[in-house]
Amino acid sequence: MASLLNIENLKTYFFQKKHVVPAVDGVDLKLNKGETVALVGESGSGKSMTSLSIMGLVPKPGGEIVDGKIMLEDINLTELSEDDMCKVRGKEISMIFQEPMTSLNPVLTIGEQLVEVITYHQGVNRASAVEKAIELLQIVGFSRAEEIIRDYPHRLSGGMRQRVMIAMAMSCNPKLLIADEPTTALDVTIQAQILELLKNLTKEFDTSILLITHDLGVVSELAERVIVMYAGEIVEEAPIDEIFDEPYHPYTEGLIKSVPTLTGEIERLYSIKGNVPSPDSLPKGCRFASRCNKVFGRCLEEKPQLKSISNSRSVRCFLYDDEEEVE
Numbered sequence: 001m002a003s004l005l006n007i008e009n010l011k012t013y014f015f016q017k018k019h020v021v022p023a024v025d026g027v028d029l030k031l032n033k034g035e036t037v038a039l040v041g042e043s044g045s046g047k048s049m050t051s052l053s054i055m056g057l058v059p060k061p062g063g064e065i066v067d068g069k070i071m072l073e074d075i076n077l078t079e080l081s082e083d084d085m086c087k088v089r090g091k092e093i094s095m096i097f098q099e100p101m102t103s104l105n106p107v108l109t110i111g112e113q114l115v116e117v118i119t120y121h122q123g124v125n126r127a128s129a130v131e132k133a134i135e136l137l138q139i140v141g142f143s144r145a146e147e148i149i150r151d152y153p154h155r156l157s158g159g160m161r162q163r164v165m166i167a168m169a170m171s172c173n174p175k176l177l178i179a180d181e182p183t184t185a186l187d188v189t190i191q192a193q194i195l196e197l198l199k200n201l202t203k204e205f206d207t208s209i210l211l212i213t214h215d216l217g218v219v220s221e222l223a224e225r226v227i228v229m230y231a232g233e234i235v236e237e238a239p240i241d242e243i244f245d246e247p248y249h250p251y252t253e254g255l256i257k258s259v260p261t262l263t264g265e266i267e268r269l270y271s272i273k274g275n276v277p278s279p280d281s282l283p284k285g286c287r288f289a290s291r292c293n294k295v296f297g298r299c300l301e302e303k304p305q306l307k308s309i310s311n312s313r314s315v316r317c318f319l320y321d322d323e324e325e326v327e
Helices: 047-055 082-088 111-120 126-139 158-169 190-204 215-224 242-245 248-255 297-301
Strands: 003-015 021-030 036-040 063-072 092-096 174-180 210-212 225-230 233-239
Touching: 003 047, 003 082, 021 036, 021 210, 021 233, 021 242, 036 215, 047 063, 047 092, 047 174, 047 210, 063 190, 063 210, 063 233, 082 111, 092 126, 092 158, 111 126, 111 174, 126 158, 174 190, 190 215, 210 215, 210 225, 215 242, 225 242, 225 248, 233 242
Parallel strands: 036 210, 036 225, 092 174, 174 210
Antiparallel strands: 003 021, 003 063, 225 233
């Protein structure tokens, strides 16, 4: 399978008066054409900052990509000027943000915002852009698209606004779609509809998806492969079916245990003790050590490296220093 996105040793740091904050600290990530990969972890793990790094939207002043490559096919995005990145952003790579109300302009109609994106990136006239906008709204599930283009964002429900954001993201048939917590603010029924829509669009537009989420229930519906992040680092990578059957890293195991079951047999949901360490005060050894139920002496003193266990699996944990320990 051909590679679409290839990230090598990505380091995105924030420079404060007294110290350097490593928000993303040496991330390697690969996404193939037509593939859906989920980047999973709690808030503060570095998922969203990884996606903003790919988009060239690291907050400034203060934030900076200090090392690494972000290759979109044969283009190194970290070397592009802002003008060149603007041409890539929206056309080659699109992003759906967590809260569509903050991403849509409240004083412009849905149609005006869609038309602006289409005319900028595709160079068509307004009449053609309006026609394309209506077609896109129909594709994402609006039966009265001709009316929706005249509406303002505040007149739409959360699920409808998210569909508009998906239509806008897909308007230029991007090679890569980054979906940052696309269903977080929606109820369960609407979540399922949005996930089904994303699944269908990847087939229709032949688009790859990088799904950013903390919800492993969402992952199981959409992704083929899972990458787990913790405190700015990747701690595990595996195919979707394998990671649910046998998580290797204690953090991944905790995330899976935290997913509610349909049986309702447990009285209280499992939760991982403690919190993700602040990037400006990371521990000396393993970054998960203070929360881990399998911690031992070495974990407190040494930093584990991400180790390949097989062609499809890797883990950052001293429990797997000997390959034969993994059956």
